Every structure is written in structure tokens, then in C-alpha cells.
Amino acid sequence: MASTKRRDMWTFITLGIFILYLLVLVFPLFTLLKESFNKGGAFTLDYFYQFFGKKYYYSALFNSLKVTIAVTICAVILATPLAYIMTTFKIKGKLFLQILILISSMAPPFIGAYSWILLLGRNGVVTNFMKDYLNIHTPDIYGFTGILIVLTLQLTPLIYMYLMGALKSIDNSLLEAAESMGYTGLKKMVKVVIPLIVPTLLAGALLVFMRALADFGTPMLIGEGYKTMPVLIFNEFISEMGGDDGFAAAISVIVIILALAVFLVQKFISNRKAFSMSALHPIKEKQEKGLKNILGHLYVYGFLAFAILPQMYVIYTAFLKTSGRVFVKGYSLESFKLAFERGGDSIFNTFLLGFIALFFVVLIAILIAYVTVRRRNTMTNGLDVISMVPYIVPGSVLGIALLLAFNSKPLLLSGTAAILIISFVIRRLPYTIRSSAAIVHQISPSVEEAAASLGTSNMKTFFRITLPMMLPGVISGAILSWVTIISELSTSIILYTAHTKTMTIAIYTEVIRGNYGTAAALSTILMFITIVSLLLFFKLTGKKEVAI
Structure with a gap:
């Protein structure tokens, strides 16, 4: 009876994630x-x-x-x-x-x-x-x-x-x-x-x-x-x-x-x-x-x-003086000042939306990685395939699909931050799923079997034993997902509004307008965030390179 409950719990989790994918990926497509x-x-x-x-x-x-x-x-x-x-x-x-x-x-x-x-x-x-x-x-x-x-x-x-x-x-x-x-x-x-x-x-x-x-x-x-x-x-x-x-x-x-x-x-x-x-x-x-x-x-x-x-x-x-579209002699921090004045909201949005998306990426990726490796059946195999679909769907195509699907009640999400977060999560989940699944393959099932033989529940074994052992792979994938989230343009250019503009949108807008100094300053800030994120990846994982 206990084993049935444990099996039902993971089946319920798998079914829940599968329905989520049907709603936010299959339905829009x-x-x-x-x-x-x-x-x-x-x-x-x-x-x-x-x-x-x-x-x-x-x-x-x-x-x-x-x-x-x-x-x-x-x-x-x-x-x-x-x-x-x-x-x-x-x-x-x-x-x-x-x-x-x-x-x-x-x-x-x-x-x-x-x-x-x-x-x-x-x-x-x-x-x-x-x-x-x-x-x-x-x-x-x-x-x-x-x-x-x-x-x-x-x-x-x-x-x-x-x-x-x-x-x-x-x-x-x-x-x-x-x-x-x-x-x-x-x-x-x-x-x-x-x-x-x-x-x-x-x-x-x-x-x-x-x-x-x-x-x-x-x-x-x-x-x-x-x-x-x-x-x-x-x-x-x-x-x-x-x-x-x-x-x-x-x-x-x-x-x-x-x-x-x-x-x-x-x-x-x-x-x-x-x-x-x-x-x-x-x-x-x-x-x-x-x-x-x-x-x-x-x-x-x-x-x-x-x-x-x-x-x-x-x-x-970014540190040069500018006069319209032209860089002139001398150095100045004026471009950074303008970047924070014009693009301050976009910097804030990048971090806010990025971290919210990253939270869901990590949560969903952990569960998908575990069920697709440890609980292999028809449903988890299907989930494994569907989670990789974003690899072959260009960002602009996904953006249009989401707008068409969620542009009327009761699923009116167009123009909101939620639709951007959904797009970030869908497109960047594969990075964390793959790195998390790779490390689950390395964890011997005998560790979980030993815990089960001592009477520990399946979910307790997962959270107390398996999840801590998965963390290096999860962190690795999460940081790579974060780097790609903050550099996203092709989807967000279709989904954003004035209130949900991110740094990539702000940089693109400034370049189009010919404000090269401001664009350079925002690009420098974005590259700095990227470099810090990668250095954090190396520090936390102990690696000096990224394996894909």
C-alpha cells in the first residue's frame, strides 16, 4: 500500500508537469x-x-x-x-x-x-x-x-x-x-x-x-x-x-x-x-x-x-564622451548615467523577471530530471521529449504562439510579466534539465534503496538524500539558464511592453535610435553580469569550463 502511494505521488507530479507543458507549450503551438x-x-x-x-x-x-x-x-x-x-x-x-x-x-x-x-x-x-x-x-x-x-x-x-x-x-x-x-x-x-x-x-x-x-x-x-x-x-x-x-x-x-x-x-x-x-x-x-x-x-x-x-x-x-551618434575625444561616465536614467527599469526587470523564471526553471528541472531517469515509463518518456521541443522552436515563433494562445479571456496574459516569465522558463529549461539528469544518472539507485529499506518514505529520501547529491548539476544548469535568460531578445521583442522591458530590449532600442553611448553602457552592464555569473559557476562547481 505504501509503495502504491509513493508511486502515485510521483505519477501525480509527472502528470502535473505534463499538463503544464500541454498548457504553455503544446497549446500555443x-x-x-x-x-x-x-x-x-x-x-x-x-x-x-x-x-x-x-x-x-x-x-x-x-x-x-x-x-x-x-x-x-x-x-x-x-x-x-x-x-x-x-x-x-x-x-x-x-x-x-x-x-x-x-x-x-x-x-x-x-x-x-x-x-x-x-x-x-x-x-x-x-x-x-x-x-x-x-x-x-x-x-x-x-x-x-x-x-x-x-x-x-x-x-x-x-x-x-x-x-x-x-x-x-x-x-x-x-x-x-x-x-x-x-x-x-x-x-x-x-x-x-x-x-x-x-x-x-x-x-x-x-x-x-x-x-x-x-x-x-x-x-x-x-x-x-x-x-x-x-x-x-x-x-x-x-x-x-x-x-x-x-x-x-x-x-x-x-x-x-x-x-x-x-x-x-x-x-x-x-x-x-x-x-x-x-x-x-x-x-x-x-x-x-x-x-x-x-x-x-x-x-x-x-x-x-x-x-x-x-x-x-x-x-x-561606454566610457567615451558622446555627441549624438558620434564618440568624441575624452572620457566620461555620462553614458552610464543615461543608461540608469533611461534603462533603470529595464535593469530591474531583467533581475526580477530573470530570478522568478530561474526559480521555476530549477524547480521544474529537478522534478523532470528525476522522473525521466528514475521513473521511466510512457508518460515520463513523453515528458522527456516534450521538454526538449524548445530546442527546435525559434524564439520569435514561440513568442507569436504565446501571444496567439493567451490573448483572450480566460487566459489573457498578453502584455503581462507572466507571459515573459513563461517564455523564459520554456526556452531555458532544457539547460538545467540536461545537467540535472546527467548527475542523476551518476547517483547509484542503491543509495535510495538503502534509505527505503530503513523505512524512509520515497519523498523524504528524495529531499534528504537524492536532491543534495543533485545540487552540483542543478547549479551548473541553473547558472547557464540564467545567462541565457538575461541575454534573451528574439522572444521578448515580441512579448514585452513598456512596463516589462528588459536590458536586451533597452540595448536594441538604443542602438536603433542611434544612442550608441547609452547602448554601449547597457551592453557593458549586461556583459559584467554575464561574467560575474560565469565566475560564480566556476566557483560553485569547481570547474574551469562548461560541458554541454
Whole structure:
């Protein structure tokens, strides 16, 4: 009887979370799908005919594919040797470099776009220097080129973090055997290492593809007419001439189908190539000599310079005097003063909404991680799948889905802080779920069985024994969720109101208005919060890197 009650308790918790997902994720996506086929109360395919019937619209799909494929390929090409060098070479300042690489990936992509505009825009500091002193006209940073540069530098560290974990699971004896057969240097990497890390490479590439596909701020700021799907969705949904909800919903459905197709193809290939590795003798870094050592250092430091220096320049400009859109000689804290005057509410909202969302992220992730690992059945398997759906749903699409679903009574949430919190929780839960589930796998069930044999209730065992052992994984995922919550733009740009504006919205608004000093100051504050959060992550977990 007691075991039935215990089983019923966890079943009730699982059912409750499942219903919650049905309400805040499945129902909005179903509403979005229904809206895409509905015109004047009747079923229609007119919106899809409209999209594929005009080049203006379907060209955005090709633009998005061009950007995402190019960014994914470039990120893979850059990240693979970067991870290999950082794993096998003794690189000076490696610990500090790893932290900087991580920081470069955690800032919002649109800040990277803004920083490149300051450097290589029409009035950028590098552009002016090259023109005035060397009489050289630099290539145009706007359009496809700018989007490619910004997103590649922003997303390469994601694949790098995946690959670092995979490389550490390769047994060094494999590399020694390859060397004994004459495979050294680049040949060893191509013929031996890369085939071993293909599943991980595909997982990282998928994440980069999804991030690039969903990004709104970068093409909006630096694209200059180069429309991608998130920009098109935003423009069609929030139009000065009156947006068309049904058409925006149809475009969103096309994006979801595209993302789902890529996800399924990646899963199919990964499953075909999947295998497990256990390194009894992990790869050891070696002190290389001569040209090899020089090239290794140049590659790592060169990548990091391109990835982090633009953001460092934004921090520098935050302390410059400004006159409208122009930075003038001299230093001042005026931009920070204006940032707190104009964006004080947005800073407060970022912390308030972020912490509330984080509370629910941690609570729900702990429960989902436990039931999907320890209580495997049809319902928990379904919950495991549905909790990962936000990976393939772009932020702008989710924002529209939530607005369409919760725009009338009795579920009138549009314009409230609640709808923003819901979007934060849905989109960022997977980070904490994955890290929490990973650590539950490491906790032996015999510990809980021992407590049960002593008469301890199931729930008491969970809270007294299992949960404390889960905390390192929970904290790890929670801090990563927090960092991504405070840098969220694509969903909040659709859901926010004047009373719920966050820092990312404030930065984006100031850039659009040409208040570059204020935008730089707000960006600096946001990057400072991000860096402090990551340092806290390293302190609490004892790690010096992030495993994804």
C-alpha cells in the first residue's frame, strides 16, 4: 500500500508537469498551427500560397538557409582545430583563454553585431582609419557578410565546448597506435580524431544551426535589408500597417517544419554513427616545439582576438564622451548615467523577471530530471521529449504562439510579466534539465534503496538524500539558464511592453535610435553580469569550463 502511494505521488507530479507543458507549450503551438490555416473562420492554404508565390517572402527562407548552413560550416571548421589544439597542446594561459572563449559565446549575438558596426561600419573606427591614413576602403560589413562574421564568432565556442568533452573521452592509446603507423599532425587529426568525434560534432552543429536560424537581433541590426525568417516573422506580425497574424503564423509553421526536418536528419545520422568511448588513459597535452607550437598559439590567440575584441571595444566606448551618434575625444561616465536614467527599469526587470523564471526553471528541472531517469515509463518518456521541443522552436515563433494562445479571456496574459516569465522558463529549461539528469544518472539507485529499506518514505529520501547529491548539476544548469535568460531578445521583442522591458530590449532600442553611448553602457552592464555569473559557476562547481 505504501509503495502504491509513493508511486502515485510521483505519477501525480509527472502528470502535473505534463499538463503544464500541454498548457504553455503544446497549446500555443497548436494555436499557431490552427491560425496558419484559418482565414475569416474558414480552412485555407492561402497564407502558404502567398508565401511561396512571392519572391519577397520565399527569398527570406533561402537567406536563412544560406546563413545557417554557412555559419554551421564555418563554426565546425574553426572549432574543430581549436578544440584539438587546446586539448593536445600546452598553450600558455590556457585556463584564462578557456574562460574568455566561453564569455565570448555568452554575450547576446546582437551586441556582437553592434560592436562590428562600431568597428567596421560606415563610420566605424577601423573603416575611418583605413580610409583616412591608408586610403583603403574596407569591404562592406552589412548584409550577409556581417551576419556570417558575427554569428560564426558567436557560435563557434558552442561546438568547441562540445568537442572538448568528446576529445577528453578518447583514449590516448588510440593516438599512440596511429602515430606508430605513421599518422601524425594533421593526418592524425583527419584520419583518427575526427571520425571518433563525428556524433559530438553533429550535435554541436545542430545547436549552432538552430541558434543561427532563430537569431533575430543580428540580421535586424547588421543585415540592412538582408531579410531572414525571424526578421520576416517579426515584420509581418508587428507591422505599422497592421500585422497579419495568420500570415505570420504560417511563416512560423514553415520555420518549425524546417527546424524539425534538420533535427530529425541529425538524429538519424548520429544514431547511425553513435558509439561509446571510455578513456582509461585520456589525451595528455604535450609541449610542442618550433613552427607547430607557434602556429598552435597563433590560431588560438587569433580566434580569441576576433571573438572577444569587438566586445571589449564596446566596453571601451561606454566610457567615451558622446555627441549624438558620434564618440568624441575624452572620457566620461555620462553614458552610464543615461543608461540608469533611461534603462533603470529595464535593469530591474531583467533581475526580477530573470530570478522568478530561474526559480521555476530549477524547480521544474529537478522534478523532470528525476522522473525521466528514475521513473521511466510512457508518460515520463513523453515528458522527456516534450521538454526538449524548445530546442527546435525559434524564439520569435514561440513568442507569436504565446501571444496567439493567451490573448483572450480566460487566459489573457498578453502584455503581462507572466507571459515573459513563461517564455523564459520554456526556452531555458532544457539547460538545467540536461545537467540535472546527467548527475542523476551518476547517483547509484542503491543509495535510495538503502534509505527505503530503513523505512524512509520515497519523498523524504528524495529531499534528504537524492536532491543534495543533485545540487552540483542543478547549479551548473541553473547558472547557464540564467545567462541565457538575461541575454534573451528574439522572444521578448515580441512579448514585452513598456512596463516589462528588459536590458536586451533597452540595448536594441538604443542602438536603433542611434544612442550608441547609452547602448554601449547597457551592453557593458549586461556583459559584467554575464561574467560575474560565469565566475560564480566556476566557483560553485569547481570547474574551469562548461560541458554541454
